[in-house]
Amino acid sequence: MAPFVVGSQKEDARNTTPLEQRLGQATSVVMPLIELGLLGYVTWVLCYLICIQYLASPSDELQQTFNIQPRRSTGIALITVFALLLLALLISWMRLLQVIWSKVDILEPGAPGVEKKDVDSKHLEQYDAYVCDYEGVPLFCDKCRIYKPDRTHHCKELGRCIRRMDHYCPWAGGIIAETTHKFFLQGVVLGALVMAYVWLVVAIFLAERISKVSNWIAALAIGVLFSIFATTMACMTGYNLAINYTSVEAIQRGGITNIAFLIIRQPNEPTQLHTPPTSSKSEEDKATEADDEWPVLRFVERSGGRNFVVMQNKPFQHVWSTSMMRGWKDAMGESPLEWFLPLKNSPWKQKSRRGEFRWGEVVYDMAKKFEKDNPGARLAILE
Ligand SMILES: [Zn+2]
Structure with missing residues (x-):
């Protein structure tokens, strides 16, 4: 089966109804309120x-x-450490919510x-390279009617296009994307620390008590559950940021991407364009194709x-x-x-003329190979 092209729209992709969107968005208000309630409960326990009724007096x-x-x-001592961790978590979460509510990553439809032919795509063609379709046109969202x-x-929860979208997170309170990804990681790391602290402290004093107390056990269960959840989320997010994948891109791993490179000097000779492989080409032939042969489409x-x-x-060459x-560092x-x-934005928010984001090594290799195969040609990305 041929690999799919990143950014291509599925024919049957259905937009969610306004009611479904409102329900989805309502959960991103309800879930944080429930979490705040649980946080209040474990703080009380x-x-x-534990610290006042059991330990102090x-x-x-x-x-x-x-x-x-x-x-x-x-x-x-236990209250002081907990208060510091809790304060850091709340500040981090408030910062995340402030950025989510500012809607900075949501594009206007x-x-x-x-x-499509009447929509302007100039602003995306100002770069040395950009992701495009087979025709060299930036990718288009049929639902928002904008170039992406x-x-x-x-x-689908917001019914809008989102810049560098990672995922919609009702637990955190909204969309995790270009601006919020850094603050989200800081929030889940602190959430994991707070909850690990809760279950550790409760577990230590529960072990020495002869009569078990239901509130202590409930706090222990909440601590363990949220600690596992937040730690898993923190590890996944941290790893994805380091390898520069969004959750969406991780799901689309293996897909191919078309990239338009700005030419500042044309090749001396006409370039051989890539022709799609015919069915007569054996699997063995395809497999022996060199890894650094990137098809020139047009x-x-x-x-x-x-x-x-x-x-x-x-396929599987990640362009970022x-x-x-x-x-x-580009993220954090x-x-x-x-x-x-949780103060400064991710460095990737500062755009350069190279592209919307820092290109990965494979993209520079593609450009170098093109210049090598086409004497006289110069591509802006290598200048
Ligand atoms: Zn859209």
Whole structure:
């Protein structure tokens, strides 16, 4: 089966109805409220029931019957550490919600009924390279009626195109995308730490108690459950940021991408264009094709008389893949301080003329191979 082309629209892709969208969005309000309620509950168990009632000033009954002695300094120390972690989590979450609610990653749809040929795509053709269809035209969203910047994906919950969409997360309170991805990771890491702290503290003191207490056990269960959930999410998100994949791209792994490269000098000789493989070509022949043979699909003239050559990568070549440290820093910031503080935006928000995002190594290899095979040709991306 031929690999699918990234960005191609499925014929039967159905847009969600406004009612479905409203229901989806309502969950992103309800879920955070439930989580806040649970957070309040475990805070009460940990700080009041355990640190104050049990450790700092145990009742006469506890002291006499179970020989529990007051441990005031332990109680205060445990509350202090928890308060610091909780404060960091709440600040991080508020920052995430502030960015989500500012809707900065949501693209405005085009005018109702407007046709593709009447929509302007100039702003996407200003770069040295951009993702396109076979004709060299930037990708188009039929539902929003706009040309999509690279890595944009249509979100069915919001019914809009989202810049560098990762996923819609009702747990966090909305869309995780270009601007929110960094703050989301910081939030889930802190969430995982807070919950791990909760279940560890509860488990330690539950073990020494002879009479088990239902509130303690409930807090332990909540702590363990959310700790597993948040840790898994943090590991997945951190890894995806380092290898520079969004969740959408990870699902589409293996697909091929067409890229238009701006030509600043034409080749001396006409270029041999790629012809689609015929059925007579054996599987063995296809398999022996060199990894660095990237098909040249066509030459196109776009807005402003700018000339591009359209080339295609191979399946499983990730066009945004750089080194893991580079991917991490592009998402989280150059300095370790930025990795922890939910203040500055991801460096990838600063666009250069190269493209919407920093291109991966394979894209530069494609450009170099083109220049090597076509003497005289110069591509802007290598300048
Ligand atoms: Zn769309």
